[in-house]
Amino acid sequence: MAETIDSLNTEARIPLNRPLVTASALILTSAVAFSHDFEFPLLILLLSIGIMILTNTPFRPWMRIITLTLAWVILVSIPLPFITPGEPVMSFTFNSMVLNITEEGLHIMIIFILRIVSASSIFTAFVLIIGWRGIIRGLEFFRIPRELTLLLKLSVIHIPLTIREAAKMISARDARIMKGIGVKKLWITLASVVGELFLRSYERAWRVDKAIKARSFESTDNFSRF
Protein backbone atom coordinates (compact mmCIF):
# COMPACT_ATOMS: atom_id res chain seq x y z
CA MET A 1 0.00 0.00 0.00
CA ALA A 2 2.87 2.33 0.92
CA GLU A 3 4.51 1.54 -2.44
CA THR A 4 1.23 2.32 -4.20
CA ILE A 5 0.95 5.76 -2.61
CA ASP A 6 4.66 6.33 -3.25
CA SER A 7 4.12 5.65 -6.94
CA LEU A 8 1.81 8.70 -7.07
CA ASN A 9 4.45 11.03 -5.67
CA THR A 10 6.12 11.69 -8.98
CA GLU A 11 6.91 14.57 -11.29
CA ALA A 12 4.96 14.98 -14.54
CA ARG A 13 5.72 12.29 -17.14
CA ILE A 14 4.56 14.53 -19.99
CA PRO A 15 4.76 18.34 -20.00
CA LEU A 16 1.03 19.05 -20.03
CA ASN A 17 -0.74 22.16 -18.80
CA ARG A 18 -1.14 21.37 -15.08
CA PRO A 19 -4.17 23.58 -14.30
CA LEU A 20 -5.99 22.22 -17.37
CA VAL A 21 -5.23 18.60 -16.47
CA THR A 22 -6.15 19.20 -12.81
CA ALA A 23 -9.45 20.80 -13.81
CA SER A 24 -10.18 17.92 -16.23
CA ALA A 25 -9.37 15.37 -13.55
CA LEU A 26 -11.62 17.07 -11.00
CA ILE A 27 -14.52 17.61 -13.42
CA LEU A 28 -14.48 14.06 -14.81
CA THR A 29 -14.00 12.49 -11.37
CA SER A 30 -16.88 14.49 -9.87
CA ALA A 31 -19.13 13.84 -12.88
CA VAL A 32 -18.62 10.09 -12.75
CA ALA A 33 -18.87 9.97 -8.94
CA PHE A 34 -22.34 11.52 -9.11
CA SER A 35 -23.63 9.70 -12.20
CA HIS A 36 -26.66 7.37 -12.03
CA ASP A 37 -26.31 4.97 -14.93
CA PHE A 38 -24.03 2.20 -16.22
CA GLU A 39 -22.88 3.79 -19.45
CA PHE A 40 -21.11 6.91 -18.26
CA PRO A 41 -18.90 5.22 -15.60
CA LEU A 42 -18.08 2.49 -18.11
CA LEU A 43 -17.14 5.12 -20.70
CA ILE A 44 -14.90 6.92 -18.19
CA LEU A 45 -13.25 3.63 -17.23
CA LEU A 46 -12.46 2.97 -20.89
CA LEU A 47 -11.32 6.58 -21.32
CA SER A 48 -8.86 6.27 -18.44
CA ILE A 49 -7.45 3.08 -19.97
CA GLY A 50 -7.20 4.87 -23.32
CA ILE A 51 -5.36 7.82 -21.74
CA MET A 52 -2.93 5.45 -20.04
CA ILE A 53 -2.18 3.68 -23.35
CA LEU A 54 -1.86 6.95 -25.31
CA THR A 55 0.56 8.47 -22.82
CA ASN A 56 2.51 5.23 -22.42
CA THR A 57 2.02 5.32 -18.64
CA PRO A 58 2.92 2.13 -16.74
CA PHE A 59 -0.23 0.20 -15.80
CA ARG A 60 1.11 -1.41 -12.64
CA PRO A 61 0.55 1.46 -10.15
CA TRP A 62 -2.85 2.14 -11.75
CA MET A 63 -3.84 -1.53 -11.38
CA ARG A 64 -2.74 -1.56 -7.74
CA ILE A 65 -4.89 1.45 -6.91
CA ILE A 66 -7.89 0.14 -8.82
CA THR A 67 -7.59 -3.24 -7.08
CA LEU A 68 -7.37 -1.58 -3.66
CA THR A 69 -10.34 0.64 -4.48
CA LEU A 70 -12.35 -2.31 -5.77
CA ALA A 71 -11.67 -4.34 -2.63
CA TRP A 72 -12.61 -1.43 -0.40
CA VAL A 73 -15.75 -0.46 -2.31
CA ILE A 74 -17.02 -4.07 -2.40
CA LEU A 75 -16.55 -4.27 1.36
CA VAL A 76 -18.39 -1.01 1.92
CA SER A 77 -21.25 -1.84 -0.45
CA ILE A 78 -22.03 -5.30 0.96
CA PRO A 79 -25.01 -4.04 3.01
CA LEU A 80 -26.63 -2.35 -0.02
CA PRO A 81 -28.49 -5.39 -1.48
CA PHE A 82 -29.82 -6.20 2.00
CA ILE A 83 -31.00 -2.76 3.07
CA THR A 84 -32.49 -1.53 -0.21
CA PRO A 85 -36.25 -2.20 -0.42
CA GLY A 86 -37.49 -4.08 -3.52
CA GLU A 87 -38.21 -7.43 -5.12
CA PRO A 88 -36.23 -10.20 -3.30
CA VAL A 89 -34.12 -12.39 -5.58
CA MET A 90 -32.61 -14.46 -2.79
CA SER A 91 -33.36 -14.99 0.91
CA PHE A 92 -31.21 -16.15 3.84
CA THR A 93 -32.20 -17.04 7.37
CA PHE A 94 -29.72 -15.98 10.00
CA ASN A 95 -30.82 -17.24 13.46
CA SER A 96 -34.45 -16.20 13.33
CA MET A 97 -33.80 -13.20 11.08
CA VAL A 98 -34.69 -13.31 7.38
CA LEU A 99 -32.28 -11.44 5.08
CA ASN A 100 -33.45 -10.56 1.58
CA ILE A 101 -31.23 -9.64 -1.33
CA THR A 102 -33.21 -7.34 -3.58
CA GLU A 103 -32.87 -6.74 -7.31
CA GLU A 104 -32.84 -2.97 -6.74
CA GLY A 105 -30.15 -3.40 -4.09
CA LEU A 106 -27.93 -5.40 -6.45
CA HIS A 107 -28.46 -2.77 -9.15
CA ILE A 108 -27.48 0.07 -6.80
CA MET A 109 -24.49 -1.92 -5.55
CA ILE A 110 -23.12 -2.54 -9.05
CA ILE A 111 -23.60 1.09 -10.10
CA PHE A 112 -21.98 2.25 -6.86
CA ILE A 113 -18.95 -0.01 -7.42
CA LEU A 114 -18.67 1.05 -11.04
CA ARG A 115 -18.92 4.76 -10.20
CA ILE A 116 -16.25 4.62 -7.52
CA VAL A 117 -13.88 2.44 -9.53
CA SER A 118 -14.30 4.67 -12.60
CA ALA A 119 -13.80 7.85 -10.58
CA SER A 120 -10.72 6.36 -9.00
CA SER A 121 -9.41 5.13 -12.34
CA ILE A 122 -9.72 8.45 -14.18
CA PHE A 123 -8.23 10.45 -11.30
CA THR A 124 -5.37 7.96 -10.87
CA ALA A 125 -4.67 8.08 -14.60
CA PHE A 126 -4.32 11.86 -14.51
CA VAL A 127 -2.22 11.73 -11.34
CA LEU A 128 0.12 9.18 -12.91
CA ILE A 129 0.51 11.37 -15.98
CA ILE A 130 1.19 14.73 -14.35
CA GLY A 131 2.21 13.46 -10.91
CA TRP A 132 0.69 14.23 -7.52
CA ARG A 133 2.86 17.32 -7.38
CA GLY A 134 1.48 18.40 -10.74
CA ILE A 135 -2.07 18.09 -9.38
CA ILE A 136 -1.07 20.13 -6.31
CA ARG A 137 0.47 22.83 -8.52
CA GLY A 138 -2.69 22.80 -10.59
CA LEU A 139 -4.74 23.34 -7.43
CA GLU A 140 -2.41 26.16 -6.37
CA PHE A 141 -3.11 27.82 -9.72
CA PHE A 142 -6.82 27.88 -8.80
CA ARG A 143 -5.89 29.63 -5.52
CA ILE A 144 -7.02 26.75 -3.33
CA PRO A 145 -6.14 27.69 0.31
CA ARG A 146 -2.46 26.99 1.04
CA GLU A 147 -3.36 24.92 4.09
CA LEU A 148 -5.27 22.47 1.89
CA THR A 149 -2.49 22.01 -0.66
CA LEU A 150 -0.01 21.62 2.20
CA LEU A 151 -2.22 18.90 3.69
CA LEU A 152 -2.26 17.13 0.32
CA LYS A 153 1.52 17.35 0.09
CA LEU A 154 1.88 16.01 3.63
CA SER A 155 -0.56 13.17 3.08
CA VAL A 156 1.39 11.73 0.16
CA ILE A 157 4.55 11.76 2.30
CA HIS A 158 3.21 10.72 5.67
CA ILE A 159 0.67 8.03 4.78
CA PRO A 160 3.42 5.75 3.35
CA LEU A 161 5.69 6.68 6.29
CA THR A 162 2.99 5.66 8.78
CA ILE A 163 2.23 2.43 6.92
CA ARG A 164 5.94 1.53 6.89
CA GLU A 165 6.21 2.37 10.57
CA ALA A 166 3.28 0.05 11.29
CA ALA A 167 4.95 -2.70 9.25
CA LYS A 168 8.18 -2.24 11.24
CA MET A 169 6.28 -2.37 14.55
CA ILE A 170 4.53 -5.58 13.49
CA SER A 171 7.90 -7.08 12.44
CA ALA A 172 9.43 -6.08 15.78
CA ARG A 173 6.64 -7.86 17.63
CA ASP A 174 6.83 -10.81 15.26
CA ALA A 175 10.59 -11.14 15.87
CA ARG A 176 10.00 -11.65 19.58
CA ILE A 177 7.28 -14.29 19.26
CA MET A 178 9.32 -17.42 19.95
CA LYS A 179 6.60 -20.04 20.01
CA GLY A 180 2.97 -20.51 19.06
CA ILE A 181 1.02 -18.03 21.19
CA GLY A 182 -2.46 -18.69 19.85
CA VAL A 183 -4.68 -16.54 17.70
CA LYS A 184 -6.18 -14.56 20.60
CA LYS A 185 -2.80 -13.50 22.01
CA LEU A 186 -1.48 -12.81 18.54
CA TRP A 187 -4.38 -10.46 17.89
CA ILE A 188 -3.85 -8.70 21.22
CA THR A 189 -0.16 -8.24 20.30
CA LEU A 190 -1.03 -6.86 16.90
CA ALA A 191 -3.78 -4.65 18.29
CA SER A 192 -1.21 -2.94 20.51
CA VAL A 193 0.34 -1.65 17.28
CA VAL A 194 -2.75 0.44 16.60
CA GLY A 195 -2.61 2.37 19.87
CA GLU A 196 1.10 2.96 19.59
CA LEU A 197 0.73 4.03 15.99
CA PHE A 198 -1.88 6.63 16.96
CA LEU A 199 0.42 8.04 19.64
CA ARG A 200 3.45 8.07 17.34
CA SER A 201 1.43 9.70 14.57
CA TYR A 202 0.17 12.36 16.97
CA GLU A 203 3.70 13.10 18.15
CA ARG A 204 5.02 13.19 14.59
CA ALA A 205 2.21 15.53 13.54
CA TRP A 206 3.13 17.81 16.45
CA ARG A 207 6.79 17.89 15.41
CA VAL A 208 5.98 18.41 11.72
CA ASP A 209 3.72 21.29 12.75
CA LYS A 210 6.65 22.85 14.62
CA ALA A 211 8.92 22.28 11.61
CA ILE A 212 6.47 24.09 9.34
CA LYS A 213 6.10 26.88 11.85
CA ALA A 214 9.90 27.22 12.17
CA ARG A 215 10.18 28.08 8.49
CA SER A 216 6.99 30.09 8.12
CA PHE A 217 7.65 33.77 8.43
CA GLU A 218 4.06 34.92 8.06
CA SER A 219 1.31 34.05 10.52
CA THR A 220 0.60 30.34 10.59
CA ASP A 221 -1.91 30.32 13.42
CA ASN A 222 -4.60 28.63 11.35
CA PHE A 223 -2.80 25.33 11.15
CA SER A 224 -0.06 25.59 13.69
CA ARG A 225 -1.23 25.61 17.27
CA PHE A 226 0.27 23.86 20.25
Added chain:
Amino acid sequence: MLLRVDNIGFEYPGGPEILKEATFNADKGEIVAIIGPNGSGKTTLLMVAAGLLDPSKGIVYVEDKPLSEQLPKIRSRIGLVFQEPDDQLFNPTVYEELAFALRQLLNSVEEVDEKVRKITKKFDLKEIINKPPYKLSIGEKRIVALASVIAYDPDILLLDEPTANLSSGPIKMIEEILQEAKKSGKVVVIASHDVEFVASVSDRIYVIDRGSIIGGINARSILSDDSMLTIADMNPPLVLQTLRELGLESENTPMTIRELSKKACSEKTSKFT
Protein backbone atom coordinates in the same frame (compact mmCIF):
# COMPACT_ATOMS: atom_id res chain seq x y z
CA MET B 1 24.10 39.53 23.10
CA LEU B 2 22.28 38.38 19.99
CA LEU B 3 20.46 35.53 21.72
CA ARG B 4 19.64 35.55 25.42
CA VAL B 5 17.48 32.95 27.12
CA ASP B 6 16.60 34.32 30.51
CA ASN B 7 15.25 32.22 33.41
CA ILE B 8 13.10 30.06 31.19
CA GLY B 9 10.63 27.59 32.65
CA PHE B 10 8.59 25.19 30.57
CA GLU B 11 6.15 22.37 31.17
CA TYR B 12 3.86 20.51 28.80
CA PRO B 13 0.18 20.65 29.83
CA GLY B 14 -0.31 18.17 32.66
CA GLY B 15 3.31 17.08 32.42
CA PRO B 16 6.42 17.54 34.51
CA GLU B 17 8.52 20.70 34.51
CA ILE B 18 10.99 20.25 31.64
CA LEU B 19 12.93 23.51 32.06
CA LYS B 20 13.61 25.26 35.38
CA GLU B 21 14.98 28.78 35.26
CA ALA B 22 17.22 27.88 32.33
CA THR B 23 19.53 30.69 31.28
CA PHE B 24 22.08 30.88 28.52
CA ASN B 25 23.33 33.35 25.95
CA ALA B 26 25.23 33.35 22.70
CA ASP B 27 26.82 36.16 20.77
CA LYS B 28 27.75 36.80 17.15
CA GLY B 29 30.56 34.64 15.80
CA GLU B 30 30.28 32.13 18.60
CA ILE B 31 29.52 28.41 18.72
CA VAL B 32 27.85 27.45 21.97
CA ALA B 33 27.15 23.83 22.88
CA ILE B 34 24.50 22.56 25.26
CA ILE B 35 25.32 19.13 26.57
CA GLY B 36 23.32 16.94 28.88
CA PRO B 37 21.92 13.45 29.35
CA ASN B 38 18.94 12.14 27.38
CA GLY B 39 15.69 13.71 28.52
CA SER B 40 17.42 16.65 30.21
CA GLY B 41 15.48 19.23 28.16
CA LYS B 42 17.92 20.10 25.34
CA THR B 43 15.35 19.77 22.55
CA THR B 44 12.70 21.71 24.48
CA LEU B 45 15.23 24.45 25.22
CA LEU B 46 16.05 24.85 21.52
CA MET B 47 12.36 24.90 20.62
CA VAL B 48 11.74 27.63 23.20
CA ALA B 49 14.77 29.57 21.91
CA ALA B 50 13.37 29.28 18.37
CA GLY B 51 10.02 30.66 19.50
CA LEU B 52 8.17 27.44 18.74
CA LEU B 53 7.11 26.82 22.34
CA ASP B 54 5.89 29.48 24.74
CA PRO B 55 7.79 29.36 28.03
CA SER B 56 5.71 29.23 31.21
CA LYS B 57 8.10 31.77 32.72
CA GLY B 58 11.12 33.79 31.62
CA ILE B 59 11.85 35.56 28.35
CA VAL B 60 13.88 34.83 25.25
CA TYR B 61 15.61 37.93 23.87
CA VAL B 62 16.96 38.46 20.38
CA GLU B 63 19.09 41.60 20.22
CA ASP B 64 17.69 42.67 23.61
CA LYS B 65 14.08 42.62 22.37
CA PRO B 66 11.70 39.89 23.55
CA LEU B 67 11.39 37.21 20.89
CA SER B 68 7.63 36.87 21.42
CA GLU B 69 7.14 40.48 20.31
CA GLN B 70 9.02 39.87 17.06
CA LEU B 71 7.17 36.72 15.94
CA PRO B 72 6.55 35.47 13.29
CA LYS B 73 8.88 37.68 11.19
CA ILE B 74 11.90 36.99 13.43
CA ARG B 75 11.76 33.34 12.36
CA SER B 76 13.50 34.30 9.14
CA ARG B 77 16.53 35.12 11.32
CA ILE B 78 16.40 31.88 13.32
CA GLY B 79 17.08 28.47 11.84
CA LEU B 80 16.33 25.32 13.80
CA VAL B 81 17.62 21.96 12.58
CA PHE B 82 15.50 19.27 14.21
CA GLN B 83 16.86 16.13 15.82
CA GLU B 84 14.81 13.89 13.52
CA PRO B 85 15.13 14.95 9.87
CA ASP B 86 11.93 13.00 9.06
CA ASP B 87 10.03 15.50 11.19
CA GLN B 88 11.66 18.50 9.59
CA LEU B 89 11.45 17.53 5.93
CA PHE B 90 7.84 17.89 4.92
CA ASN B 91 8.03 18.80 1.24
CA PRO B 92 7.61 16.37 -1.68
CA THR B 93 11.15 16.90 -3.07
CA VAL B 94 14.53 18.14 -1.92
CA TYR B 95 14.16 21.12 -4.26
CA GLU B 96 10.83 22.09 -2.68
CA GLU B 97 12.39 21.66 0.74
CA LEU B 98 15.18 24.12 -0.07
CA ALA B 99 12.78 26.55 -1.74
CA PHE B 100 10.09 26.52 0.99
CA ALA B 101 11.51 29.36 3.09
CA LEU B 102 13.05 31.20 0.14
CA ARG B 103 9.65 31.56 -1.57
CA GLN B 104 8.50 33.61 1.42
CA LEU B 105 11.56 35.84 1.42
CA LEU B 106 12.44 36.36 -2.23
CA ASN B 107 10.31 38.08 -4.83
CA SER B 108 10.79 36.12 -8.01
CA VAL B 109 10.92 32.49 -9.06
CA GLU B 110 14.29 33.15 -10.73
CA GLU B 111 15.81 34.42 -7.48
CA VAL B 112 14.55 31.34 -5.63
CA ASP B 113 15.89 29.09 -8.36
CA GLU B 114 19.28 30.77 -8.33
CA LYS B 115 19.59 30.52 -4.55
CA VAL B 116 18.51 26.85 -4.56
CA ARG B 117 21.13 26.17 -7.23
CA LYS B 118 23.85 27.73 -5.07
CA ILE B 119 22.83 25.72 -2.00
CA THR B 120 22.60 22.54 -4.09
CA LYS B 121 26.19 23.09 -5.24
CA LYS B 122 27.45 23.98 -1.77
CA PHE B 123 25.96 20.87 -0.16
CA ASP B 124 26.53 18.63 -3.18
CA LEU B 125 22.84 17.74 -3.52
CA LYS B 126 22.62 17.64 -7.33
CA GLU B 127 22.06 13.88 -7.48
CA ILE B 128 19.13 13.95 -5.07
CA ILE B 129 17.55 17.32 -5.82
CA ASN B 130 14.37 15.82 -7.32
CA LYS B 131 14.04 12.92 -4.91
CA PRO B 132 11.45 12.83 -2.11
CA PRO B 133 13.33 13.50 1.18
CA TYR B 134 11.85 10.45 2.92
CA LYS B 135 13.55 8.17 0.40
CA LEU B 136 17.04 9.43 1.27
CA SER B 137 19.54 7.84 3.63
CA ILE B 138 19.76 9.25 7.17
CA GLY B 139 23.01 11.07 6.33
CA GLU B 140 21.49 12.67 3.22
CA LYS B 141 18.37 13.63 5.18
CA ARG B 142 20.45 15.41 7.82
CA ILE B 143 22.42 17.31 5.20
CA VAL B 144 19.19 18.31 3.41
CA ALA B 145 17.67 19.41 6.74
CA LEU B 146 20.71 21.60 7.42
CA ALA B 147 20.75 22.91 3.83
CA SER B 148 17.05 23.83 4.02
CA VAL B 149 17.87 26.07 6.99
CA ILE B 150 21.18 27.49 5.69
CA ALA B 151 19.32 28.32 2.43
CA TYR B 152 17.61 31.36 4.00
CA ASP B 153 20.78 32.46 5.77
CA PRO B 154 19.52 32.90 9.36
CA ASP B 155 21.59 34.86 11.90
CA ILE B 156 20.93 32.32 14.64
CA LEU B 157 21.48 28.62 13.94
CA LEU B 158 20.10 26.12 16.42
CA LEU B 159 21.06 22.49 15.82
CA ASP B 160 19.60 19.60 17.75
CA GLU B 161 21.93 16.56 17.81
CA PRO B 162 23.34 17.37 14.35
CA THR B 163 25.73 14.40 14.26
CA ALA B 164 23.45 11.63 15.52
CA ASN B 165 23.72 8.47 13.34
CA LEU B 166 26.14 10.12 10.93
CA SER B 167 29.34 8.72 9.47
CA SER B 168 32.56 10.74 9.48
CA GLY B 169 32.10 12.36 6.03
CA PRO B 170 28.87 14.24 6.77
CA ILE B 171 30.14 15.13 10.29
CA LYS B 172 33.19 16.79 8.73
CA MET B 173 30.93 18.66 6.32
CA ILE B 174 28.74 19.91 9.20
CA GLU B 175 31.86 21.01 11.09
CA GLU B 176 33.04 23.05 8.10
CA ILE B 177 29.63 24.65 7.64
CA LEU B 178 29.47 25.63 11.31
CA GLN B 179 32.97 27.11 11.19
CA GLU B 180 31.95 29.09 8.11
CA ALA B 181 28.81 30.32 9.91
CA LYS B 182 30.95 31.35 12.87
CA LYS B 183 33.35 33.27 10.64
CA SER B 184 30.46 35.14 9.03
CA GLY B 185 29.31 36.31 12.47
CA LYS B 186 26.37 34.03 13.07
CA VAL B 187 25.27 32.63 16.41
CA VAL B 188 25.44 28.83 16.48
CA VAL B 189 23.90 26.83 19.31
CA ILE B 190 24.21 23.05 19.22
CA ALA B 191 22.57 20.58 21.54
CA SER B 192 24.65 17.45 21.35
CA HIS B 193 25.71 14.31 23.09
CA ASP B 194 28.72 13.80 20.79
CA VAL B 195 31.71 14.84 22.91
CA GLU B 196 34.22 14.69 20.03
CA PHE B 197 32.06 16.96 17.86
CA VAL B 198 31.44 19.38 20.73
CA ALA B 199 35.17 19.47 21.49
CA SER B 200 36.07 20.23 17.90
CA VAL B 201 33.57 23.02 17.22
CA SER B 202 32.38 24.76 20.37
CA ASP B 203 33.75 27.89 22.02
CA ARG B 204 31.64 27.68 25.17
CA ILE B 205 29.65 24.87 26.73
CA TYR B 206 26.58 24.82 28.94
CA VAL B 207 25.56 21.69 30.83
CA ILE B 208 21.86 21.03 31.22
CA ASP B 209 20.61 18.67 33.87
CA ARG B 210 16.93 18.05 34.57
CA GLY B 211 15.98 21.42 33.12
CA SER B 212 18.60 23.53 34.92
CA ILE B 213 21.63 24.98 33.18
CA ILE B 214 25.13 25.37 34.58
CA GLY B 215 28.48 26.18 33.03
CA GLY B 216 28.71 28.53 30.10
CA ILE B 217 32.47 28.86 30.37
CA ASN B 218 35.03 27.93 27.72
CA ALA B 219 34.81 24.48 26.19
CA ARG B 220 38.23 23.33 27.41
CA SER B 221 37.35 23.95 31.07
CA ILE B 222 34.07 22.02 30.83
CA LEU B 223 35.50 19.10 28.86
CA SER B 224 38.35 18.61 31.29
CA ASP B 225 36.06 18.86 34.32
CA ASP B 226 35.00 15.33 35.27
CA SER B 227 32.18 16.49 37.53
CA MET B 228 30.59 18.47 34.67
CA LEU B 229 30.95 15.54 32.29
CA THR B 230 29.42 13.19 34.87
CA ILE B 231 26.36 15.46 35.05
CA ALA B 232 26.18 15.46 31.24
CA ASP B 233 26.58 11.67 31.19
CA MET B 234 29.56 11.94 28.85
CA ASN B 235 33.16 10.74 28.77
CA PRO B 236 36.06 13.12 28.14
CA PRO B 237 37.25 13.36 24.51
CA LEU B 238 39.38 10.39 23.46
CA VAL B 239 42.54 12.48 23.00
CA LEU B 240 42.23 13.82 26.53
CA GLN B 241 41.54 10.34 27.93
CA THR B 242 44.65 8.99 26.16
CA LEU B 243 46.90 11.80 27.34
CA ARG B 244 45.58 11.35 30.87
CA GLU B 245 46.37 7.64 30.72
CA LEU B 246 49.90 8.55 29.62
CA GLY B 247 50.16 11.12 32.41
CA LEU B 248 50.59 13.95 29.89
CA GLU B 249 47.65 16.15 30.92
CA SER B 250 48.59 19.78 31.35
CA GLU B 251 46.82 23.14 31.35
CA ASN B 252 46.62 23.28 27.57
CA THR B 253 46.06 19.61 26.87
CA PRO B 254 44.76 19.08 23.32
CA MET B 255 41.13 17.96 23.13
CA THR B 256 40.96 16.87 19.51
CA ILE B 257 43.19 15.09 17.00
CA ARG B 258 43.59 18.38 15.15
CA GLU B 259 44.83 20.18 18.27
CA LEU B 260 47.10 17.26 19.13
CA SER B 261 48.72 17.15 15.70
CA LYS B 262 49.08 20.95 15.71
CA LYS B 263 50.83 20.79 19.07
CA ALA B 264 53.02 17.87 17.97
CA CYS B 265 54.01 19.76 14.83
CA SER B 266 54.88 22.95 16.70
CA GLU B 267 56.96 21.00 19.24
CA LYS B 268 58.77 19.23 16.43
CA THR B 269 59.46 22.54 14.69
CA SER B 270 60.70 24.20 17.89
CA LYS B 271 63.12 21.29 18.43
CA PHE B 272 64.54 21.87 14.95
CA THR B 273 64.91 25.59 15.43
